[in-house]
C-alpha cells in the first residue's frame with residue numbers, strides 16, 4: 001500500500017534544490033505566493049509602468065534599470081520589468097538582482113531553465129532588445145555587463161554536499177496504535193519529503209533530506225492495517241507516522257531491521273527503484289533514465305499515484321523535455337487537484353495538461369469523450385523524432401485495459417508503458 005502524502009502538491013521542489021547543487025528557496029512574505037502573483041497579473045494593474053506599450057530597449061537603457069524598485073532583466077532578447085515580481089520570486093530578491101539591468105539568460109538557464117517565465121512575466125514585458133550596433137564596445141563596458149551575468153563560483157550553500165546531521169527515530173504505542181516518530185533535525189521537511197510504504201509485513205519510510213535518504217525499514221513484529229497517517233511538524237522537522245494495529249495487543253518490539261534501516265545514505269544508493277509503488281510493483285529507475293517525454297493518462301482518482309511520478313520526474317530527470325497529462329473525468333467538478341495542476345503548468349513550461357470530460361456542461365470548451373485512438377494519437381506526439389518516452393496510465397480497470405490496447409496499437413512497446421489500476 002502506498003501512502004502518497006500530497007498535502008503540498010505540487011512539490012515544493014526540495015529535490016530540485018538538491019539537483020542543482022545547493023540553491024535554496026527563501027521564505028516569502030505573506031501574500032506573495034505563486035497564487036498571489038497569478039492574481040496580481042490578472043488584476044489588470046499596469047506592471048511595467050508603460051501602460052501596455054512595448055518598447056525597443058537599448059543596452060544603455062537596460063543598464064539604467066538596475067535597482068530593486070526599477071529592475072529590468074533581459075531573457076532571450078525580451079526585456080521584463082521584474083520589480084513587481086521581486087517579492088514573489090521564490091529564489092529571493094538578491095538572486096533576481098544578480099541579473100538586474102543586464103542579460104540574465106545564462107544565469108536564468110543555469111538555475112531553472114524550465115521555469116515558464118514567458119507566462120509568469122507576460123504582464124511585465126517591456127519590449128525587445130534593440131538590435132546591437134556594429135560599433136565595437138569598449139572593453140571595460142563589456143566586462144561590466146558580463147560581470148552581472150557571471151554565476152557565483154561557489155554554490156550558495158557550501159554545506160549542501162556534506163551529509164546532514166543524522167536523523168533518529170523512536171516509537172511508542174497505545175492499545176490500538178503504534179506511532180513512529182522521526183526526528184529529522186532539519187527544518188525544511190514537508191510531507192513531500194516522506195514516502196511511506198507497507199508491503200508483506202515490511203514497513204518502509206524514506207525521508208529525503210537534501211542529497212540523502214533516511215530510511216526506516218522494518219519487518220514489523222505484528223500486522224497493521226493499511227491506512228496509516230503521516231504528519232510533519234514542519235518547523236521542527238518531526239515526522240509522525242501513526243500505524244493502526246490489527247489486534248489490540250502490546251508489542252514488545254517494533255520488529256527487525258531490514259536493509260539500510262536507520263541509516264542516512266546518499267540518495268542514489270537507496271535502491272534501484274523509485275519509491276512509487278503500485279499494485280503492479282515499483283518503477284525501475286532505468287525507466288526514468290534519459291527520459292525525454294513523459295505522458296500521463298489518468299482517469300478520475302487514478303490521478304493520485306501520478307502525483308509522485310510527476311514530482312519525481314520534474315525534479316529529478318535532467319533530460320526531461322515534456323510532461324503531458326491527459327486527465328479524464330466526467331464533469332469539471334470531478335477534476336481533483338485542478339488548480340494545483342494549472343499552477344504547475346503556469347510555472348513549468350515542460351508541463352502541459354489536457355482535461356477530457358465525458359459529461360461536460362455546454363460551457364465546456366475543452367476536449368470531450370472517452371479514451372480513444374484519435375485522442376491518444378494526437379496527444380502522444382514525441383518532442384523529438386526518437387525521444388525516449390514513458391507512458392503511465394492509471395484509472396479504473398476498463399480504462400487502463402483499453403488504454404494499454406490502444407497504446408499497443410499505436411506501436412508503443414511494453415517498456416514504454418507502465419500501468420496502475422485503482
Ligand code: HEM
Nearest residue numbers: 013017023024025090091095096099104107108111117120
Ligand atoms: C535571472 C536571474 C535569476 C536568478 C539568479 C534566479 C535564482 C533562483 C533561485 C536560486 C531559485 C531557488 C531555486 C530552488 O531552490 O528551487 C529560484 C527559484 C525560482 N525562480 Fe528564479 N532566478 C532568476 C530569475 C527568475 C525569473 C526571471 C523568474 C520568472 C518568473 C524566476 C522564477 C522562479 C521560480 C518560479 C522559482 C521557483 C522554482 C520552483 O518552484 O522550484 N526566476 N530562482
